[in-house]
Amino acid sequence: MGDLTMLDFTAYALQVLLIIMAIAIVVHKNNGTIIILITTFSLITASLYVINRAPDVAIAEVAIGSAIIPLIYVISISRQREFIVLDKAMDDFIISDNTFTGRGYILLKRFTDYYHLELNLCNDVRLCSLGSGKDQKLCEDTNVDLIVSHDEERGVYVLKGKASSILMNKLEQMAKDYDDIEVIKFKDRDFGD
Amino acid sequence: MDPLLTFIVILIGFYGLATSTNIIKSVFCVTIIESGVILLFLNMGNLDGGRIPVDIIPDTLIADPLPQALMITTIVIGSTVTSLSLMLCIKVFHHFGSVEWVDVLGMERGR
Amino acid sequence: MILKSSSSRIVISVIKHIVLIGMLGFLFYVFFGAYENLEALYNTFGKDYFSRYAEAETGSKNLVTSILLDYRLFDSLFEAGILLIAVSGVIWISRHEIEEKNAQFMIDKFKTPDLFVTFSRLVYPLMLAFGFYVIINGHLSPGGGFQGGAIVATAILILYYIDAEKDTNINLIVTVEKYIYIAILLLATASYFTRGAFFTNVFPLESSADAKSIYLVVLNVLIGFKVALGLWAIFTAFLKEGR
Numbered sequence: 001m002g003d004l005t006m007l008d009f010t011a012y013a014l015q016v017l018l019i020i021m022a023i024a025i026v027v028h029k030n031n032g033t034i035i036i037l038i039t040t041f042s043l044i045t046a047s048l049y050v051i052n053r054a055p056d057v058a059i060a061e062v063a064i065g066s067a068i069i070p071l072i073y074v075i076s077i078s079r080q081r082e083f084i085v086l087d088k089a090m091d092d093f094i095i096s097d098n099t100f101t102g103r104g105y106i107l108l109k110r111f112t113d114y115y116h117l118e119l120n121l122c123n124d125v126r127l128c129s130l131g132s133g134k135d136q137k138l139c140e141d142t143n144v145d146l147i148v149s150h151d152e153e154r155g156v157y158v159l160k161g162k163a164s165s166i167l168m169n170k171l172e173q174m175a176k177d178y179d180d181i182e183v184i185k186f187k188d189r190d191f192g193d
Numbered sequence: 194m195d196p197l198l199t200f201i202v203i204l205i206g207f208y209g210l211a212t213s214t215n216i217i218k219s220v221f222c223v224t225i226i227e228s229g230v231i232l233l234f235l236n237m238g239n240l241d242g243g244r245i246p247v248d249i250i251p252d253t254l255i256a257d258p259l260p261q262a263l264m265i266t267t268i269v270i271g272s273t274v275t276s277l278s279l280m281l282c283i284k285v286f287h288h289f290g291s292v293e294w295v296d297v298l299g300m301e302r303g304r
Numbered sequence: 305m306i307l308k309s310s311s312s313r314i315v316i317s318v319i320k321h322i323v324l325i326g327m328l329g330f331l332f333y334v335f336f337g338a339y340e341n342l343e344a345l346y347n348t349f350g351k352d353y354f355s356r357y358a359e360a361e362t363g364s365k366n367l368v369t370s371i372l373l374d375y376r377l378f379d380s381l382f383e384a385g386i387l388l389i390a391v392s393g394v395i396w397i398s399r400h401e402i403e404e405k406n407a408q409f410m411i412d413k414f415k416t417p418d419l420f421v422t423f424s425r426l427v428y429p430l431m432l433a434f435g436f437y438v439i440i441n442g443h444l445s446p447g448g449g450f451q452g453g454a455i456v457a458t459a460i461l462i463l464y465y466i467d468a469e470k471d472t473n474i475n476l477i478v479t480v481e482k483y484i485y486i487a488i489l490l491l492a493t494a495s496y497f498t499r500g501a502f503f504t505n506v507f508p509l510e511s512s513a514d515a516k517s518i519y520l521v522v523l524n525v526l527i528g529f530k531v532a533l534g535l536w537a538i539f540t541a542f543l544k545e546g547r
Contacts, residue, residue, distance in 0.1 A: 204328045204331060208328060240342075240346065241348070246366070246367040247365060247446055251356060255355050258351075258371055259376075262371035266380060268450075269531060270383060272535070272538075273386070273387055273534070276539075279542075280545070281397060284397060284398075
């Protein structure tokens with residue numbers, strides 16, 4: 001251990017930093033912060049590859065670990081913070097006078113705030129024009145979480161979602177107080193086929 | 194003592210994998226283990242020191258090129274494995290409404 | 305009663321952590337023992353062989369490329385195959401039968417800053433050129449098909465920052481990738497007719513290093529395109545999911 005060169009010293013310092021980074025990633029609770037940490041982690045490992053005489057591996061690690069991996073982490077984490085609602089009713093249940101003040105919007109906003117989710121409303125014409133018989137297929141195939149529609153005969157608003165989602169159970173409890181809101185849960189197929 | 198410090202990184206990854214409650218967190222820990230394994234291979238190929246295995250002078254000390262060639266493929270494979278598991282993770286959230294292991298496994302058993 | 309159950313749960317979790325740390329410590333102890341007796345299993349035969357003969361046998365100055373594309377081409381081929389299978393898996397999981405999966409949202413709209421767009425336009429051709437440089441010089445300097453393909457894929461990713469609404473036909477990408485993979489397999493098996501052995505250099509062993517490097521460059525370019533297309537397909541699938 002007597003003759004430590006500068007390169008050896010750098011290698012030891014980076015390895016200790018790597019251990020600290022790994023502990024930080026394991027201990028941290030917020031997934032958004034971990035993306036920054038994992039990018040730093042991969043850059044430190046890339047410099048360690050160079051010190052270990054492997055420039056080929058370092059090039060591959062920098063190219064993949066600096067852009068593509070953080071991107072797919074960001075996308076998959078941001079997808080888990082939103083709740084997508086398809087508005088088929090097209091009346092003042094959600095939007096009244098071009099502002100979000102309808103009763104349904106307030107209910108959904110309270111629900112998503114409870115779970116720290118972001119409420120995303122969409123009223124795509126092509127998706128809305130599909131018949132109500134296709135609602136279950138729509139829910140399974142697309143990333144729509146909830147479908148709002150208006151039943152003209154009984155005069156109730158119907159919220160449709162998947163039975164397998166724990167979010168729907170909570171929404172059912174919250175919607176009990178309203179008389180004209182009904183929650184329907186699809187019995188869906190097995191996951192994966 | 195380089196390989197020992199690298200092995201500690203792998204063990205931290207295993208600890209995180211065993212104690213994580215979130216699916217995304219498990220994927221992060223798999224990434225840590227993978228980086229640690231790559232670094233361990235490169236450390237083992239570079240125990241004697243030596244030069245980079247590019248444009249070498251004959252009969253000089255070089256780092257072992259075989260682990261490096263294997264680890265390049267490991268990095269590309271690792272990125273695809275990460276992307277595959279994250280895509281599954283998105284689908285799991287869409288299906289169950291949660292990415293906590295407790296909720297997902299509980300829903301599976303409840304049905 | 306509730307307090308008792310929660311405290312007992314804390315005790316159980318502490319015991320679990322202690323057992324886990326004990327197991328990991330045992331693993332570390334085993335590894336430490338193996339590291340102490342490293343002389344029993346460490347040798348330099350392979351390293352010496354590569355340093356003495358690799359450049360003459362494969363015509364590559366970069367020994368890593370000579371292993372990837374000549375000595376262990378079999379591994380690299382099926383690594384590329386695994387990449388293809390993983391890409392197919394990602395696309396199959398994110399498939400959708402109803403047209404236009406992601407609808408337009410009413411509230412939020414993704415907008416890239418103008419400064420970032422301008423800078424991306426400046427950097428994009430440079431990154432693409434650097435990627436091709438790394439691919440083509442894979443047998444002379446650090447680099448090669450896998451690394452250069454990843455750099456080219458990153459450069460293509462910048463295109464999506466410039467134009468977020470860019471539409472890509474993901475099936476066409478995977479189809480081209482499959483044909484390139486078949487071309488790689490054909491080029492790798494062509495050595496059976498010239499040398500009498502599968503998965504090695506097409507040119508005979510006695511030919512000059514320049515002739516051998518033709519094969520290395522062609523295979524590097526094919527692998528580079530394949531990896532770039534595979535990663536492009538992966539992040540296109542993710543961007544479609546997240547948009």
